[in-house]
Amino acid sequence: MAGPGGRTYLPFDPPVSQEDYDRALTYFEERARWRTDRQAHVSADGPAAPHALAVHLYHSYPNKPVDDPGQLGLRNDYPAPITVGKVSYGSVAHAYWALSVAQPEVGITVATADTVAEARKIASGAPRREGWEQARTAVMTGLLRAKYDQHPELAEILVATDGATVIYDDVDSAFWGDNAGRGRNWAGRLLELVRSELQMRRTTISGL
Numbered sequence: 001m002a003g004p005g006g007r008t009y010l011p012f013d014p015p016v017s018q019e020d021y022d023r024a025l026t027y028f029e030e031r032a033r034w035r036t037d038r039q040a041h042v043s044a045d046g047p048a049a050p051h052a053l054a055v056h057l058y059h060s061y062p063n064k065p066v067d068d069p070g071q072l073g074l075r076n077d078y079p080a081p082i083t084v085g086k087v088s089y090g091s092v093a094h095a096y097w098a099l100s101v102a103q104p105e106v107g108i109t110v111a112t113a114d115t116v117a118e119a120r121k122i123a124s125g126a127p128r129r130e131g132w133e134q135a136r137t138a139v140m141t142g143l144l145r146a147k148y149d150q151h152p153e154l155a156e157i158l159v160a161t162d163g164a165t166v167i168y169d170d171v172d173s174a175f176w177g178d179n180a181g182r183g184r185n186w187a188g189r190l191l192e193l194v195r196s197e198l199q200m201r202r203t204t205i206s207g208l
Contacts, residue, residue, distance in 0.1 A: 053164040057188070059171050063115055071161075073154045076176075076187060077116040080154060082146045091116055092143045097123035099139055100132050120172070137186060140176075144194045158195050159202075166191045 002008050004018045057071060062078050072078060076092040089095035089111050097119045098110040106126045113119035148155040168188035170177025178185035 053162075054167050055161045055164045056167045057169060057191075059169045059177075061115075061117065069154075069157070071157060073151075073157050074161075074166075074191060076140075076144075078154075080147055080151050082143065082150055084143065084146055087111060090119075092140075092147050094119045095143050095146075096136075096140060100128055100136070101126040102129045103127075137190070140187070141190050141193065144190055145197070148194055148198060155198055158191065159198050161195065166195075 002016045002021075004016055004021050006016050007013060008016065055071060055074075057074055060072060060075060060077070062069070062072055062075060065079050066072075069078060073080065076096070079091050082089055082092060082095060084095055087095075087098075089098060090113070093116040094111055094113065098107040101107050101110060101123050103126060106122065110119045110123050113122060148158060166185075166188035167178045168176065168185055168191070169179060170183070170187060171179070174183035176185075176187040177183040178188060
């Protein structure tokens with residue numbers, strides 16, 4: 001900074017006038033005030049977290065329910081039976097694969113398979129129903145809602161992840177899994193959506 005009558009670091013600039021000097025001071029004072037106000041400002045969504053925590057749901061093969069599954073219980077292949085309509089399925093994954101096939105009789109076989117691996121194997125050998133690729137995300141959302149509505153103990157585990165990013169590993173699907181950043185992580189995204197819905201139920205929000 002150069003005072004009135006002084007010169008800047010640029011040799012071709014004229015001497016600094018009192019008006020230039022006052023204008024510069026006003027500019028920097030306003031800038032400092034703007035920065036202070038910005039730091040104190042809280043957005044309409046509330047204060048932002050300094051970083052996003054992450055919950056990793058690694059690929060696993062849980063064939064039997066356990067008393068305290070922890071975050072393993074958040075896997076779609078965890079054996080938490082759900083009922084959709086009048087049909088019972090051994091897990092969300094069973095339901096997803098059963099609903100994906102075109103032939104109803106194959107869907108029944110998939111739904112009653114002993115393991116998720118068997119259900120997937122049967123379904124993979126059958127043709128998909130028409131429009132499945134476009135509908136599958138909505139179908140999975142409904143299945144996850146059913147799971148956490150019908151298993152409150154698992155809903156508590158999901159809600160306990162709070163605002164963490166859910167990273168879902170699925171070696172068989174780059175659509176559902178994050179797979180070390182190479183997949184789209186739709187299973188993780190939908191778990192975050194259902195978690196938000198569960199949290200909303202615990203908050204009084206009129207008009208919804």
